[in-house]
Amino acid sequence: MKKAFLKIGKAALVLLAALVFGGAAAFAMEWIALGDAQAALDWCRGALAPFCLTATFYGGAALFLALLTGRLWIGTLGVSAVAVGLALVSYFKFAINGSPLELEDFGMIGQLNQVMGVAGNLTIPGFAWAAMGMLALVTLFFLLLGKKLTLGSGRTRFLLLSLELALILGLTIGPGASALGQAFSVNTADRIMSTVSYRDYGLTLGLWRDACLLSNREPDGYDAAYMDGVVKRLDEILKPTQPTASAQDTPNVIFILSESFYDMTRLPGLSLSADPAENFHRLSEEGISGRFYTSYLGYGTGYIEQSIFSGLTGKDLAPGTNICFRDDEDYSLLDSIVTPFQKAGYETEMLHAYNNSLYNRMVTYPRLGFNRLLFSAQMQALDLNIQGSPYAGGYYLSDHVFTQALLSRLDAANADGKKAFLFGISMENHQPFDPEKFGYECQISVTSEQLDQRNLAITRVMLEGLTRADEALGELADALRERDEPTVVVFFGDHRPNLFMTDGGTVYSHLGLCDGNDCSNWDINQVADLYSTDYLIWANNAALLKEPAGTRQDTGLTSLGPAVLNAADMPKTRYWAMQERLSKALLVNTDLYCVTAEGTPYWNVTDAQLTDEDRELMELRDAIVYDTYYGNRYVTNRMNQTVGA
Structure with missing residues (x-):
């Protein structure tokens, strides 16, 4: 019985240590991003729920590596490298153009050398070294604790590893992701500009939202007949050119x-x-x-x-x-x-x-x-x-x-x-x-x-x-x-x-x-x-x-x-005739802002002064985009024909 309690106590200690590290990693990322330790601390306190979820992510990742290797310090070292790497890339990107790292930027990862060359000379600032030093001290402390933070036998670690992997898959990228986000006050439904998402949730959760929670939604009743109706309605509005x-x-x-x-x-x-x-x-x-x-x-x-x-x-x-x-x-x-x-x-x-x-x-x-x-x-x-x-x-x-x-x-x-x-x-x-x-x-x-x-x-x-x-x-x-x-x-x-x-x-x-x-x-x-x-x-x-x-x-x-x-x-094809008609209503429409043809800016099209026909056209266009790039392409060829064809 005593051995069982000791094992449970040791497991609890390892879990607690992993969560403490996760909090340190989340804080360090904000320190690098904001350039000031006090500002990072203020963010952690002001966005407590997202901070706790970020800490859980990094603590869980460190624990996963610890279960693989049998040493928590190895897990914290590996996760620290990833967290610091993300934070520094985001910092440099913000320094270059005023926006944080976004999920779409990973498409440029193979061209990183060229991007850095175009950007000019970039050096790691002193506060980033300080944040990295803090994580290094945490890892060193875990290393010095030695066996107190080691995990059990191979069989025990395998069972725990399997359990954690199931939780990771189910709660971060699986059906439980949305519920997890909502439980920690993360908006899992709406498109948000990266700078706003970063401010509210931090870099990690901002990337997680885009990767695992949001998607282009299928129109209600989407099928061949529905899309045929979309094209017919477009022709009614656009008229032959x-x-x-x-x-x-x-x-x-x-x-x-x-x-x-x-x-x-x-x-x-x-x-x-x-x-x-x-x-x-x-x-x-x-x-x-x-x-x-x-x-x-x-x-x-x-x-x-x-x-x-x-x-x-x-x-x-x-x-x-x-x-x-x-x-x-x-x-x-x-x-x-x-x-x-x-x-x-x-x-x-x-x-x-x-x-x-x-x-x-x-x-x-x-x-x-x-x-x-x-x-x-x-x-x-x-x-x-x-x-x-x-x-x-x-x-x-x-x-x-x-x-x-x-x-x-x-x-x-x-x-x-x-x-x-x-x-x-x-x-x-x-x-x-x-x-x-x-x-x-x-x-x-x-x-x-x-x-x-x-x-x-x-x-x-x-x-x-x-x-x-x-x-x-x-x-x-x-x-x-x-x-x-x-x-x-x-x-x-x-x-x-x-x-x-x-x-x-x-x-x-x-x-x-x-x-x-x-x-x-x-x-x-x-x-x-x-x-x-x-x-x-x-x-x-x-x-x-x-x-x-x-x-x-x-x-x-x-x-x-x-x-x-x-x-x-x-x-003009049917598609570009539609685009031209919409340009009479909106000049630009992004996740950050939109501007009407009169030159009036709004944060989103919901608030913009648009006619009922403008809004209907936007819905028709959304259906065309979904059908072309995410659906069955029922009408893609017809969109490349002229209006009425």
Whole structure:
């Protein structure tokens, strides 16, 4: 009997030690994430239920490894490495672009070296070393306790291991996961932006929610007849589209994603000696321009590209899905905005001023409808008039060389009797924004009472990058004026740079545009402002424009694609006709925010001012997305036909 009590007592001690370690791991992760031990402690006390669940997860994981090895310290060492690794990756990601680690980021794990290279030099901060030291001390203490924290015989450990494995499978990824989350005050039903989820639940539970609890829900009554009704109702709302011009009447299209471009003159508190967007403003008077509402701040270029070409955002897909790393088949199920150009005989090419290492472009872009992909090396092999080094600001092609490559490919296609659809991704204005990036040169001077000299040096790098992007735009427009071939240029910034200052704040927080770097603490107008850039549609023949010159008209992720099709008089499939109609209601709709066509931002579409028909269309669209990517594809082919077909 005494031996039995001793065994039970020892098992209880091991269990208690594992839970204590779990609490230490949960605290250490918050310490690394928040950069302050007191702030981490305040979070643990303020979010006690999520903290306890996180502690249970890490304590349970350490116990599992202990049952495998017979030593608790081995379990705590292994789990510490995982916890610290996740926390550091999230910390560095936040340092780069102001957002924590998300489940979709694991799709980029194979490209981590390239991502780190693009981001610049990253060093582990002192407080992270302190948090790691705390976990090391806990592990050392368990090691010194020796046999007091060892577990029983192989048979006993096997039985306990089997029991814990069953609990893990049932309560974390199985049918009990939702009940477990609700028991610890975790919202298991609603989509939540990562920054908000992290604030409320911490990194671990935020990742767990996306991985195991949320899903894209099947429409009620989903079957072939239901989807047939969806298509019929769409046709009633959309009506057959008008015939478009023939292929020979359509213009060339040069579609440019200018890295981190936005109108810097909108920032308050800066005195500039000249206009860094002089050409953009001049061409805006000749074309159509406005705000471009995007889904990321500081990063996410590849995700934004996919949203524009496919009409999908992360909100449309299962939580945690990386929009660039889905099944290959997914990228060709529904026509992209490139597909009609390809079908019309256009030369469809993508040009990227860096290499092919990021965002899975070598796989996805051919499936989106591009006949040819050219990266930095392929562009330099063209017959360009390159004077000196083709690079600027690091290892990206300069925007000047990039513009020369666009014009070269345009002329080559036209010389072959073809129209061209060129999608170009410039990179000279990409981070990192180190003061020495452009050799400490800046064509435009800037002063500010809110920024000291060190922060002004960083700001000048962004200013110079934006100025060079604008000069390249002017160079392109001037060259197209000399060409007879009708050409439409669609130019936009993918996201604003998350320009960090020396104290860890951003240029936006220093200038009073937001409170801190965490968008979960911003109001809706601050989110809409900082999650927007600028765009332009311009043509070398004003008759090609669909609106009067100088028109101001905001757009966004779900609106720019239809605008490109309209600019070239391309026929629209049922899917893109639906997207165009919805763009009259919503410019962007993400897990963080949405913006109506009137430019009014809301936290979600439930609160947005939309008509009954708008909301019905959104439900129909949800059914189409589910059927295409998660269902039986009853109507996918019909969505690639014209309305009424």
